[in-house]
Amino acid sequence: MAKQYRVIRKIATMAIASNGFDTKDLPMDYDYEAIGLRISASLQVTGAATSVRAEAPCQLVPRVEVIADGKNNLASIPFWALSLGNYLRRAKDEKGRAITPPSGTGVATYAVEALGIVDFALVDGARPKDTNFRSKGLSLFQLRCTFGAAGDAFVGGTVVFSGSPVVEIYALQVVEEIGTDGSFIDKPLGLSKVSYQEAAITASNANFEIDLPAGNLIRSVLCRFEGGVTAGEPDAALLNNLTLQNGIDVRLNLSGPNLRGLNNFQYGKLTAGYYVADFMTQGQGGYNMMGNLWDLSGRTQPKAVMDVVGGGSRKVQVVTREILLAA
Numbered sequence: 001m002a003k004q005y006r007v008i009r010k011i012a013t014m015a016i017a018s019n020g021f022d023t024k025d026l027p028m029d030y031d032y033e034a035i036g037l038r039i040s041a042s043l044q045v046t047g048a049a050t051s052v053r054a055e056a057p058c059q060l061v062p063r064v065e066v067i068a069d070g071k072n073n074l075a076s077i078p079f080w081a082l083s084l085g086n087y088l089r090r091a092k093d094e095k096g097r098a099i100t101p102p103s104g105t106g107v108a109t110y111a112v113e114a115l116g117i118v119d120f121a122l123v124d125g126a127r128p129k130d131t132n133f134r135s136k137g138l139s140l141f142q143l144r145c146t147f148g149a150a151g152d153a154f155v156g157g158t159v160v161f162s163g164s165p166v167v168e169i170y171a172l173q174v175v176e177e178i179g180t181d182g183s184f185i186d187k188p189l190g191l192s193k194v195s196y197q198e199a200a201i202t203a204s205n206a207n208f209e210i211d212l213p214a215g216n217l218i219r220s221v222l223c224r225f226e227g228g229v230t231a232g233e234p235d236a237a238l239l240n241n242l243t244l245q246n247g248i249d250v251r252l253n254l255s256g257p258n259l260r261g262l263n264n265f266q267y268g269k270l271t272a273g274y275y276v277a278d279f280m281t282q283g284q285g286g287y288n289m290m291g292n293l294w295d296l297s298g299r300t301q302p303k304a305v306m307d308v309v310g311g312g313s314r315k316v317q318v319v320t321r322e323i324l325l326a327a
Protein backbone atom coordinates (compact mmCIF):
# COMPACT_ATOMS: atom_id res chain seq x y z
CA MET A 1 0.00 0.00 0.00
CA ALA A 2 1.23 3.49 -0.86
CA LYS A 3 2.48 5.54 2.06
CA GLN A 4 1.35 8.81 0.53
CA TYR A 5 -0.75 10.33 -2.22
CA ARG A 6 -0.99 13.78 -3.79
CA VAL A 7 -3.95 16.16 -3.81
CA ILE A 8 -4.31 19.20 -6.09
CA ARG A 9 -7.29 21.41 -5.27
CA LYS A 10 -8.69 24.91 -5.50
CA ILE A 11 -8.63 26.90 -2.28
CA ALA A 12 -10.08 30.41 -2.71
CA THR A 13 -10.56 33.41 -4.95
CA MET A 14 -9.57 36.95 -3.99
CA ALA A 15 -11.19 40.02 -5.52
CA ILE A 16 -8.48 42.53 -6.49
CA ALA A 17 -9.19 45.91 -4.89
CA SER A 18 -7.06 48.76 -6.21
CA ASN A 19 -4.20 49.50 -3.77
CA GLY A 20 -5.81 47.24 -1.17
CA PHE A 21 -5.14 43.77 0.22
CA ASP A 22 -6.91 40.55 1.11
CA THR A 23 -6.18 37.56 3.34
CA LYS A 24 -7.51 34.02 2.93
CA ASP A 25 -7.35 31.11 5.34
CA LEU A 26 -5.61 28.01 4.00
CA PRO A 27 -6.57 24.43 4.95
CA MET A 28 -4.57 23.01 7.86
CA ASP A 29 -4.57 19.33 7.05
CA TYR A 30 -1.95 17.94 4.65
CA ASP A 31 1.64 18.72 3.70
CA TYR A 32 2.05 21.57 1.20
CA GLU A 33 4.31 21.14 -1.83
CA ALA A 34 3.28 24.50 -3.26
CA ILE A 35 0.59 27.14 -3.48
CA GLY A 36 -0.37 28.28 -6.97
CA LEU A 37 -1.80 31.67 -7.92
CA ARG A 38 -3.37 33.08 -11.07
CA ILE A 39 -4.07 36.77 -11.70
CA SER A 40 -6.98 37.28 -14.10
CA ALA A 41 -8.17 40.78 -14.99
CA SER A 42 -9.41 43.09 -17.71
CA LEU A 43 -7.70 46.49 -17.86
CA GLN A 44 -9.65 49.31 -19.49
CA VAL A 45 -7.47 52.06 -20.94
CA THR A 46 -9.49 55.27 -21.18
CA GLY A 47 -6.51 57.52 -21.92
CA ALA A 48 -3.73 56.09 -24.09
CA ALA A 49 -0.63 54.89 -22.25
CA THR A 50 2.99 55.31 -23.35
CA SER A 51 4.00 51.64 -23.05
CA VAL A 52 3.23 48.32 -21.37
CA ARG A 53 5.51 47.55 -18.43
CA ALA A 54 8.02 44.73 -18.90
CA GLU A 55 6.51 42.40 -16.28
CA ALA A 56 2.83 43.27 -16.76
CA PRO A 57 0.49 42.30 -15.20
CA CYS A 58 2.59 41.13 -12.21
CA GLN A 59 2.35 44.69 -10.86
CA LEU A 60 -1.26 44.00 -9.88
CA VAL A 61 0.05 41.93 -6.93
CA PRO A 62 3.29 43.52 -5.68
CA ARG A 63 3.53 41.22 -2.65
CA VAL A 64 2.41 37.71 -1.64
CA GLU A 65 2.80 36.48 1.94
CA VAL A 66 2.24 33.04 3.50
CA ILE A 67 1.90 33.19 7.29
CA ALA A 68 1.69 30.33 9.81
CA ASP A 69 0.15 30.76 13.28
CA GLY A 70 -0.28 34.47 12.63
CA LYS A 71 3.42 35.22 13.21
CA ASN A 72 5.74 32.96 11.20
CA ASN A 73 6.23 34.43 7.73
CA LEU A 74 7.12 31.52 5.44
CA ALA A 75 7.12 33.64 2.28
CA SER A 76 7.18 37.34 1.54
CA ILE A 77 7.74 37.78 -2.15
CA PRO A 78 6.72 39.96 -5.14
CA PHE A 79 4.60 38.32 -7.84
CA TRP A 80 7.28 38.90 -10.48
CA ALA A 81 9.54 36.51 -8.52
CA LEU A 82 6.81 33.84 -8.45
CA SER A 83 6.29 34.17 -12.19
CA LEU A 84 9.01 35.57 -14.47
CA GLY A 85 11.69 35.26 -11.80
CA ASN A 86 10.77 31.75 -10.64
CA TYR A 87 13.96 30.04 -11.77
CA LEU A 88 12.92 26.75 -10.13
CA ARG A 89 9.90 26.38 -12.44
CA ARG A 90 10.93 28.14 -15.66
CA ALA A 91 10.29 26.27 -18.91
CA LYS A 92 13.76 25.71 -20.34
CA ASP A 93 12.60 26.12 -23.94
CA GLU A 94 10.70 29.33 -23.07
CA LYS A 95 7.45 27.90 -24.40
CA GLY A 96 5.82 27.94 -20.98
CA ARG A 97 3.27 30.76 -20.53
CA ALA A 98 3.93 32.80 -17.39
CA ILE A 99 2.12 36.03 -18.29
CA THR A 100 -0.31 37.46 -20.82
CA PRO A 101 0.37 41.21 -20.80
CA PRO A 102 -1.83 43.91 -22.34
CA SER A 103 -1.59 43.64 -26.12
CA GLY A 104 -1.54 47.39 -26.68
CA THR A 105 -1.55 50.86 -25.14
CA GLY A 106 -4.44 52.54 -26.96
CA VAL A 107 -7.96 53.15 -25.69
CA ALA A 108 -9.41 49.64 -25.33
CA THR A 109 -9.96 46.86 -22.80
CA TYR A 110 -7.18 44.27 -22.46
CA ALA A 111 -7.50 40.81 -20.90
CA VAL A 112 -4.39 39.95 -18.86
CA GLU A 113 -3.13 36.99 -16.87
CA ALA A 114 -0.13 36.09 -14.70
CA LEU A 115 0.73 32.70 -13.22
CA GLY A 116 2.80 32.27 -10.07
CA ILE A 117 3.69 29.55 -7.59
CA VAL A 118 5.04 29.56 -4.03
CA ASP A 119 7.19 26.45 -3.64
CA PHE A 120 7.83 24.71 -0.35
CA ALA A 121 9.13 21.50 -1.94
CA LEU A 122 12.66 21.48 -3.37
CA VAL A 123 11.24 20.83 -6.84
CA ASP A 124 14.70 20.24 -8.35
CA GLY A 125 16.13 18.35 -5.37
CA ALA A 126 16.99 14.66 -5.06
CA ARG A 127 14.00 14.27 -2.69
CA PRO A 128 11.70 17.29 -3.19
CA LYS A 129 9.39 16.40 -0.29
CA ASP A 130 12.18 16.98 2.25
CA THR A 131 10.98 20.59 2.59
CA ASN A 132 7.22 20.13 2.18
CA PHE A 133 5.38 22.25 4.76
CA ARG A 134 3.38 20.32 7.36
CA SER A 135 0.20 22.29 8.09
CA LYS A 136 -1.47 19.80 10.44
CA GLY A 137 -1.47 21.13 14.00
CA LEU A 138 -1.33 24.83 13.12
CA SER A 139 -3.73 27.23 14.79
CA LEU A 140 -3.83 29.55 11.76
CA PHE A 141 -2.51 29.35 8.18
CA GLN A 142 -3.07 32.26 5.78
CA LEU A 143 -2.16 33.72 2.41
CA ARG A 144 -2.17 37.50 2.02
CA CYS A 145 -1.95 39.48 -1.22
CA THR A 146 -1.21 43.18 -1.50
CA PHE A 147 -2.75 44.72 -4.63
CA GLY A 148 -1.62 47.44 -7.00
CA ALA A 149 -3.71 49.64 -9.30
CA ALA A 150 -4.85 48.87 -12.84
CA GLY A 151 -2.53 51.55 -14.21
CA ASP A 152 0.54 49.93 -12.65
CA ALA A 153 0.75 47.60 -15.65
CA PHE A 154 1.41 50.58 -17.96
CA VAL A 155 3.68 53.59 -18.25
CA GLY A 156 1.42 56.62 -18.34
CA GLY A 157 -2.20 56.65 -19.46
CA THR A 158 -5.48 56.37 -17.59
CA VAL A 159 -6.51 52.84 -16.69
CA VAL A 160 -9.26 51.25 -14.59
CA PHE A 161 -10.33 47.69 -13.86
CA SER A 162 -13.16 46.34 -15.99
CA GLY A 163 -15.34 43.55 -14.65
CA SER A 164 -14.12 41.55 -11.65
CA PRO A 165 -10.33 41.19 -11.40
CA VAL A 166 -9.29 38.24 -9.23
CA VAL A 167 -6.45 36.15 -7.86
CA GLU A 168 -7.29 32.44 -7.87
CA ILE A 169 -5.50 30.25 -5.31
CA TYR A 170 -4.92 26.50 -5.41
CA ALA A 171 -2.78 24.01 -3.48
CA LEU A 172 -0.49 21.10 -4.36
CA GLN A 173 -0.40 18.81 -1.32
CA VAL A 174 0.80 15.41 -0.13
CA VAL A 175 -1.28 13.25 2.20
CA GLU A 176 0.99 11.17 4.46
CA GLU A 177 -0.26 8.01 6.13
CA ILE A 178 -0.14 7.70 9.92
CA GLY A 179 1.62 4.71 11.44
CA THR A 180 0.11 2.25 13.92
CA ASP A 181 1.61 4.25 16.79
CA GLY A 182 -0.23 7.40 15.66
CA SER A 183 2.83 9.12 14.19
CA PHE A 184 3.53 10.02 10.57
CA ILE A 185 5.43 7.36 8.63
CA ASP A 186 7.53 10.03 6.95
CA LYS A 187 8.21 13.66 7.72
CA PRO A 188 9.93 16.64 6.08
CA LEU A 189 13.57 17.26 7.00
CA GLY A 190 13.43 21.03 6.72
CA LEU A 191 11.40 24.13 5.97
CA SER A 192 11.65 26.50 3.02
CA LYS A 193 11.48 30.21 3.84
CA VAL A 194 11.56 33.11 1.35
CA SER A 195 12.17 36.74 2.36
CA TYR A 196 12.30 39.99 0.42
CA GLN A 197 14.28 43.24 0.74
CA GLU A 198 14.45 46.46 -1.28
CA ALA A 199 17.03 49.26 -1.28
CA ALA A 200 17.45 52.49 -3.24
CA ILE A 201 20.68 52.94 -5.21
CA THR A 202 20.98 56.71 -5.22
CA ALA A 203 24.65 56.86 -6.31
CA SER A 204 27.21 54.59 -7.96
CA ASN A 205 29.03 52.45 -5.41
CA ALA A 206 31.60 49.68 -5.84
CA ASN A 207 30.77 48.28 -2.38
CA PHE A 208 27.01 48.58 -1.98
CA GLU A 209 26.05 46.16 0.82
CA ILE A 210 22.82 44.38 1.73
CA ASP A 211 22.72 42.14 4.81
CA LEU A 212 21.38 38.67 4.15
CA PRO A 213 19.49 36.44 6.62
CA ALA A 214 21.81 34.62 9.03
CA GLY A 215 21.51 31.45 11.09
CA ASN A 216 20.14 29.01 8.52
CA LEU A 217 21.06 27.48 5.16
CA ILE A 218 20.76 29.70 2.09
CA ARG A 219 19.60 28.13 -1.16
CA SER A 220 19.74 31.20 -3.39
CA VAL A 221 19.74 34.97 -3.69
CA LEU A 222 17.68 36.45 -6.53
CA CYS A 223 18.34 40.10 -7.38
CA ARG A 224 16.27 42.44 -9.56
CA PHE A 225 17.62 45.86 -10.56
CA GLU A 226 15.34 48.60 -11.85
CA GLY A 227 15.13 52.23 -12.92
CA GLY A 228 18.14 52.64 -15.22
CA VAL A 229 16.05 53.79 -18.20
CA THR A 230 12.45 53.92 -16.93
CA ALA A 231 11.38 54.11 -13.28
CA GLY A 232 10.05 50.76 -12.11
CA GLU A 233 11.36 48.80 -15.10
CA PRO A 234 14.02 46.06 -14.75
CA ASP A 235 17.43 46.95 -16.14
CA ALA A 236 20.51 44.83 -16.91
CA ALA A 237 22.98 47.73 -16.96
CA LEU A 238 23.06 48.53 -13.22
CA LEU A 239 25.05 45.58 -11.81
CA ASN A 240 28.77 45.48 -12.53
CA ASN A 241 29.64 42.75 -10.02
CA LEU A 242 28.02 40.66 -7.26
CA THR A 243 29.81 39.06 -4.30
CA LEU A 244 28.16 36.88 -1.66
CA GLN A 245 30.31 36.56 1.43
CA ASN A 246 30.35 35.93 5.14
CA GLY A 247 33.58 37.47 6.41
CA ILE A 248 36.38 35.74 4.50
CA ASP A 249 34.00 33.02 3.29
CA VAL A 250 33.29 34.14 -0.29
CA ARG A 251 30.76 31.90 -2.06
CA LEU A 252 30.19 33.89 -5.25
CA ASN A 253 32.12 36.63 -7.02
CA LEU A 254 31.01 37.31 -10.61
CA SER A 255 30.42 40.23 -12.92
CA GLY A 256 26.82 40.99 -13.83
CA PRO A 257 27.19 39.78 -17.46
CA ASN A 258 28.92 36.56 -16.36
CA LEU A 259 26.22 35.81 -13.77
CA ARG A 260 23.52 36.31 -16.41
CA GLY A 261 25.48 33.99 -18.70
CA LEU A 262 25.61 31.32 -16.00
CA ASN A 263 21.87 31.75 -15.44
CA ASN A 264 21.31 31.11 -19.16
CA PHE A 265 23.10 27.77 -18.88
CA GLN A 266 21.25 26.84 -15.70
CA TYR A 267 17.67 28.00 -16.27
CA GLY A 268 17.21 29.38 -19.75
CA LYS A 269 16.81 33.07 -20.47
CA LEU A 270 15.67 35.21 -17.53
CA THR A 271 14.20 38.70 -17.84
CA ALA A 272 16.92 41.35 -18.28
CA GLY A 273 17.72 42.83 -14.87
CA TYR A 274 17.24 39.52 -12.99
CA TYR A 275 20.24 37.70 -11.51
CA VAL A 276 20.17 34.35 -9.67
CA ALA A 277 23.00 33.30 -7.34
CA ASP A 278 21.98 29.70 -6.59
CA PHE A 279 24.13 27.31 -4.57
CA MET A 280 22.16 24.12 -5.28
CA THR A 281 21.77 24.18 -9.05
CA GLN A 282 24.60 22.53 -10.99
CA GLY A 283 22.98 22.52 -14.43
CA GLN A 284 19.72 22.05 -16.29
CA GLY A 285 17.91 18.88 -15.26
CA GLY A 286 19.15 16.24 -12.87
CA TYR A 287 18.97 16.28 -9.10
CA ASN A 288 20.54 19.06 -7.05
CA MET A 289 21.74 18.22 -3.56
CA MET A 290 20.94 19.95 -0.24
CA GLY A 291 24.61 19.43 0.65
CA ASN A 292 25.39 22.35 -1.67
CA LEU A 293 23.47 24.86 0.49
CA TRP A 294 25.39 27.77 2.05
CA ASP A 295 25.55 26.88 5.75
CA LEU A 296 25.23 30.03 7.88
CA SER A 297 24.25 28.40 11.15
CA GLY A 298 26.11 29.81 14.13
CA ARG A 299 28.12 32.26 12.04
CA THR A 300 28.37 36.04 11.62
CA GLN A 301 26.64 38.30 9.10
CA PRO A 302 26.41 37.25 5.43
CA LYS A 303 26.26 40.07 2.89
CA ALA A 304 25.58 40.73 -0.75
CA VAL A 305 28.25 43.19 -1.88
CA MET A 306 27.44 44.87 -5.18
CA ASP A 307 29.27 47.12 -7.61
CA VAL A 308 26.34 49.18 -8.91
CA VAL A 309 25.53 52.12 -11.16
CA GLY A 310 23.31 54.46 -9.15
CA GLY A 311 20.80 57.17 -9.94
CA GLY A 312 17.61 58.89 -8.88
CA SER A 313 14.99 56.17 -9.46
CA ARG A 314 17.25 53.12 -9.24
CA LYS A 315 16.83 50.32 -6.74
CA VAL A 316 17.60 46.66 -6.09
CA GLN A 317 15.20 44.02 -4.80
CA VAL A 318 16.63 40.90 -3.17
CA VAL A 319 14.69 37.65 -2.67
CA THR A 320 16.51 35.14 -0.41
CA ARG A 321 15.47 31.49 -0.25
CA GLU A 322 16.50 29.73 3.00
CA ILE A 323 16.21 26.17 4.31
CA LEU A 324 15.64 25.67 8.05
CA LEU A 325 16.53 22.14 9.11
CA ALA A 326 14.18 20.33 11.47
CA ALA A 327 15.42 19.94 15.03
